[in-house]
Every structure is written in C-alpha cells, then in structure tokens.
Amino acid sequence: MSQKQETVETGEVMDVQQLEAMLRQAGQQRAAAATQAFLVRHAPFNKMAPAALQHFADKAHVAFYPAGSVIVGPDSGNVRFFYLIESGKVQARQAGEVTVTEYSILSLGPGESFPIGAVTAGRPSTNLYTALEDSFCYQLPAEDYLVLMATSPEFNLFCTQYIASLLDQSRRQLQAQFAQKASEQQTLNSPLAGIGARNPLAVQPETPLRQTLQTMSEAGIGSMVVVDPESKPLGIFTRSDLLDRVVLAGLPLESPFSAAMSASPLTLDEHATA
Secondary structure, eight states: OOHHHHHHHHHHHHHHHHHHHHHHHHHHHHHHHHHHHHHTTSTTGGGSOHHHHHHHHHHOEEEEEOTTOEEEOGGGOSOOEEEEEEESOEEEEEOSSSOOSSOSEEEEOTTOEEOHHHHHHTSOOSEEEEESSSEEEEEEEHHHHHHHHHHOHHHHHHHHHHHHHHHHHHHHHHHHHHHHHHHHHHHHHSBHHHHSOSSOOEEOTTSBHHHHHHHHHHHTOSEEEEEOTTOOEEEEEEHHHIIIIIITTTOOTTSBGGGTSEESOOOOOTTSBO
C-alpha cells in the first residue's frame, strides 16, 4: 500500500470519527434544548436562570419506568437521584405504620419531583414511589442536585420551602397523635363519676321479670341494676344471664327480677379511675 493510499484511508477514518462526534454533540444539544423547553413550563424552573437550566439539562438523563415498577423506596438505600416526572404518573405511599405527614398516598404527575427531603439529607426515602403507568423521569444525580441547590437561589428556595412544609406537616401530625394518646390516657385516669352514666336505670327486686326485660329492650341496654329502696345495689342482670338464668332454667316471666339477678355484685367507688 502506498503512502498516498494510507493517508487517504487515515483521512476517511478521521472524517467518520469527526462526523460521529458532531452527530453525537448535535443529539445532546437537541436533548438539552428539549429538556430546557420542558423545564420552563414548570415551577421552580420557570423562574431559574438559563445557566441553572443548562446545568440540569447537561447532568440529568431520562429513565423509563413501566407501570407497576418501583422507582425508589426505603429499601433502595441512600437516594442517589433527584427525580422529575417528564410524563406518566407516580404514586407516593408512606412506608411503615406511623403516618408522619397529612397524606399516606399521593399521586404525582408531570413537572412534579421527588424525593426532595431524602436526596437533600442523603438518606433513604421514607416513601415508596411506584409508577402507576408507563412513566419517564429525569434523573439528576444527587451531587449535581446539591450543586444546583448551591448555585440557584430559586431552586434552593423551592426545595427548602418544600422541606419546611414536610417538617410542619410532621410536627402537626405528631401533635395530633400525641393529643389523641393524651386524651385516651386522660380518659383512663378519669374518675368513674366523670365518665359513667349519671342516672343509670335500676329496678326493685320484686319487679316482674317480664316488665324488666321489656324496659331493657326499649332502652336498648344490656344490663340492669337491682337496688333496694335506698338505691343501694343488690344485684345485676345482664343479657348473658338471660340464657342461663331464664331461658335454660325455664324461669317464668312473672317471677320477681331478684330470681334472675347475680347477687352482691362487685362495686367501685365513684372516685375510682377507669
């Protein structure tokens, strides 16, 4: 092969490589332009400087998630990307039994991002994010996300306000849970006089059984206290006694109620706690 032929072939190889590089660069530029065109339609990117948008477009890449696939969750380890939904729908579901925000399930669509709190803190996500339908998401590496936070005041404000709202929701949710538990505890520590019925129904021992059962049915109660003329308890009758002491025992309904009651019931002082 002559030196001239070698020079021609070397030139052809260089031309192909240069062409491939040019096409690759042109493709990247078109992708970046498409990314920026998408960003400016959504907050907070519509208020960010061109250099910040260029940084996002240069560093992020698009990933596809088929319907039903998990994007990121508590088992994924420390969050590696900031996700921005380009198309599709993503479900955010709180993991664990304790609810730390006002919602437990949330649906996210195009222009919405996640998981801001976790990627900022460099920790695992407390939510499970699943594609509800075929979805495309921009993935910005965590280190580039932090650079964008440091260089773009608008992006920083958006993320910090979002994190602040999460903290506020968590605080209010914890306060509500604490108030509920405190209320339950207060009820258990309350004296019986404060939570019991003030005027419970009661009957005299000689009251016919039929009349007493009819009174219980009309009042919708499951028990009746038997008292003496001074309203001191002598016994109690409950619906469970009806089977054993009346039906199975064949006790006539004209019998005095004292024949079916449980005598000498255990009692508590009105100041005893629940």
